[in-house]
Amino acid sequence: MGNEELVIERADLLEVTEPSAAEDVNWIKPFEFLRLQPRTALVILNQSIGAINLLKIWGNTELHVCADGGANQLYDYFQDPEARAQHIPQFIVGDFDSLRTDVKHYYSDRGAVVVEQQTQYSSDFMKAALVVRLYFLLDSVRQSLYDEIDTYNGLAEMAEKAQASNSEETTRIYYLGGIGGRFDQTVQSISQMYSMNESTPYIQQFFITNDDIIFLAKKGKNYVSYGNKNQFHTSTLPCCGLLPMGNRPVVLNSYGLKYDVENWHSLIGGKVSSSNSVAGISGFYIDTSDALVVNIEIEHGCL
Amino acid sequence: MGNEELVIERADLLEVTEPSAAEDVNWIKPFEFLRLQPRTALVILNQSIGAINLLKIWGNTELHVCADGGANQLYDYFQDPEARAQHIPQFIVGDFDSLRTDVKHYYSDRGAVVVEQQTQYSSDFMKAALVVRLYFLLDSVRQSLYDEIDTYNGLAEMAEKAQASNSEETTRIYYLGGIGGRFDQTVQSISQMYSMNESTPYIQQFFITNDDIIFLAKKGKNYVSYGNKNQFHTSTLPCCGLLPMGNRPVVLNSYGLKYDVENWHSLIGGKVSSSNSVAGISGFYIDTSDALVVNIEIEHGCL
Incomplete structure (x- = not known):
């Protein structure tokens, strides 16, 4: 060459x-x-799911997390109440400025863990990625996701304590939404992908869009x-x-x-x-x- | 500060x-x-027009150009044949790998000038921007857009000859499409906006998306x-x-x-x-x- x-x-x-x-x-x-595949997560952000084959991706990922209004999108995706009830995310996380109350109750009544995180120094996107990271880090850390978590910035504090862990096997996150809507959100998503590639290089990130x-x-x-x-x-x-x-x-x-x-x-x-x-x-x-x-x-x- | x-x-x-x-x-x-406003152009690229208020933008721009399959999008936007017939672009330009034959005939029968440009060193996007630039440069240059144009790369050759002109008043291009679809096209659109900001700084460019x-x-x-x-x-x-x-x-x-x-x-x-x-x-x-x-x-x- x-x-x-x-x-x-x-x-x-x-x-x-x-x-x-x-x-x-x-x-x-x-x-x-x-x-x-093991160690795979689907993160649903607050953008219409559109033509994306959600059921396929859902069925093939181990962990399902909705970022704030992403739970509204999941709820609205299903016309059929039975299908809706079969697709309950393990976690919903965010500052909840866009999560609808009916949607929050629907999912929490059916076992979803609702993690309020009020800090504005991190986006809903980053909060969801943090849940994924903690979930796959160690069994003990995973367990603490089901405990009371400080509602301001508890997730980031947990992550800080867990730094010493070396359970950093390849983990994959598939994001629905984040790209293709408002352009500042698109560029922010790309920016956060670059940022996480530096901070947590073992997490591979994929945005799935309509196209x-x-x-x-x-x-x-x-x-x-x-x-x-x-x-x-x-x-x-x-x-x-x-x-x-x-x-x-x-x-x-x-x-x-x-x-x-x-x-x-x-x-x-x-x-x-x-x-x-x-x-x-x-x-x-x-x-x-x-x-x-x-x-x-x-x-x-x-x- | x-x-x-x-x-x-x-x-x-x-x-x-x-x-x-x-x-x-x-x-x-x-x-x-x-x-x-004078010296304004609407360029329609090959992406669904969706919820965008096309009629408003069309009515307020002087020049209307479709880039290749953008003409299909314009055609399909209208359900009503009468409304369709009232919105004929002045120009359709591109290598025509996506323009449908029926659409091409529909518009050329109604006065649209169809400018074939086969060069692959320039995208349909850039070819449409070139038509806008030449149209607003000088009356004599504008006139030559209606003559026979070499179908390989004639537009760029015309632009080269017209370099000496100083009729570079502020011109505005509004693009529909180009951002929000396939991500390589989105980034290419942004790249071309940066590039034209260097080469033709008097042309202000705006992408109008659904959001x-x-x-x-x-x-x-x-x-x-x-x-x-x-x-x-x-x-x-x-x-x-x-x-x-x-x-x-x-x-x-x-x-x-x-x-x-x-x-x-x-x-x-x-x-x-x-x-x-x-x-x-x-x-x-x-x-x-x-x-x-x-x-x-x-x-x-x-x-």
């Missing part, structure tokens, strides 16, 4: 070898929500795998993008995209790889000089 | 004096689409005015955000927001001002060390 900036057009179906165990690669599996799944590739070499790309999309190659949103230009190398790049300098206001697509049959590589936002198109109807 | 980083909570209705003619301030009027209006504040001092904020929103203070997407952290000062900032260091992964709101009765100031994305909430039902 020279120093020249290149774009290389690939065949639609490219054989890409997965990394060996010896290689230092960040392996990302965005489509694990298509089957039941795509959005996640971070870490600085260095990443392998994004999906078993077989036919599983998440049918008619055409799924679109994707490499999106440098981390405060500085990046240099990118990829292998397994329709338009692979080499030594490619990418920045906002300059070159951004969008409307690219996934060519690797079961995965692709991205090497990036800084953490990078990646999205892959989803057709929910095909899941 | 010291060097300390501050957040200052304001009253809900704050008197903010508009800048004097002598001051070097970039004056932004995002809500000019609420009344008929908000999104635009750039330039490096330095900006005044964002809206006549009277009651005109675009009723019940609560309109939300807004200051979003540092230009490849580096910024230092911000504001006056006229619910949570004003002073010497505030903002970056993705760090502090981002979101869920802020507009407090200035008719406008607010932002001073930024680099171009900055700003959004203000809109309730289309209230327009």
Whole structure:
């Protein structure tokens, strides 16, 4: 590989070898929500669930948390009272400026733990992510989530005490909402994804929207795998993008995209790889000089 | 103003004096689409128009351009054939990989100029912005938009020839679509807004989504005015955000927001001002060390 900036057009179906165990690669599996996996959480934020295949994601995740008005969205998603009653989140967390009283009672009557957190130094999004982190940290910590928690900022205090724990196995959070509504919320979500990538790098985060799944590739070499790309999309190659949103230009190398790049300098206001697509049959590589936002198109109807 | 980083909570209705003619301030009027103005264009991109008040924006803009499949969206927006026939764009431009044949014929039969541009070095978005730029540059240039144009990259060649022109009065483009769908397209739209802010700074760009209006504040001092904020929103203070997407952290000062900032260091992964709101009765100031994305909430039902 020279120093020249290149774009290389690939065949639609490219054989890409997965990394060996010896290689230092960040392996990302965005489509694990298509089957039941341990240490996975669904976080529902306050935005319409729309065409997203909620039942599939719900059924394949271990923990379900609603952030404040996210509980309203879950409630309203179901027309059928029986289906609604079968989908009770374990936790509802937030300052409750948007949670409806009827919804709060409906879920707490059916076993949801309602964790009020009034601090304004953290968003509902961050509070929900904290619940997930504490839930999967240690059994003893998990247990304390069911005790009385200080309603101002008790979760963050619990997290501080639990810092010493080394139970930091890979954990996956799938967020519904947070991206695609009001633009300040979209950018805040991306910002918090970058922030958590620094503070809790073992937590992989995925935003699932009506159109795509959005996640971070870490600085260095990443392998994004999906078993077989036919599983998440049918008619055409799924679109994707490499999106440098981390405060500085990046240099990118990829292998397994329709338009692979080499030594490619990418920045906002300059070159951004969008409307690219996934060519690797079961995965692709991205090497990036800084953490990078990646999205892959989803057709929910095909899941 | 010291060097300390501050957040200052304001009253809900704050008197903010508009800048004097002598001051070097970039004056932004995002809500000019609420009344008929010269040198304004509506560009419709290929994304569902949804709840956006299209008729209002259409009626108040001088030029209407569809980017490729944006024409399908315009066509499908109207149920009523009579209303559809009353809203014919002057131009449809793109490589036409998504424009439906029936839609193309419908509009060209009714006077729309269909400009095929096959180059893949420019997006449909950029091609539409080029049409707007050429249309408002000089009468002679505008006239040539109705002549035969080379179907590969003729628009860009025309623009190159017209560089010498100094008819660069403030021009406003309102985009429908481009933000809120697939995330690579969202980020590409933002990237192109930053890019055009460099190449054609006299063109002010606004993305109108279902939820908000999104635009750039330039490096330095900006005044964002809206006549009277009651005109675009009723019940609560309109939300807004200051979003540092230009490849580096910024230092911000504001006056006229619910949570004003002073010497505030903002970056993705760090502090981002979101869920802020507009407090200035008719406008607010932002001073930024680099171009900055700003959004203000809109309730289309209230327009």
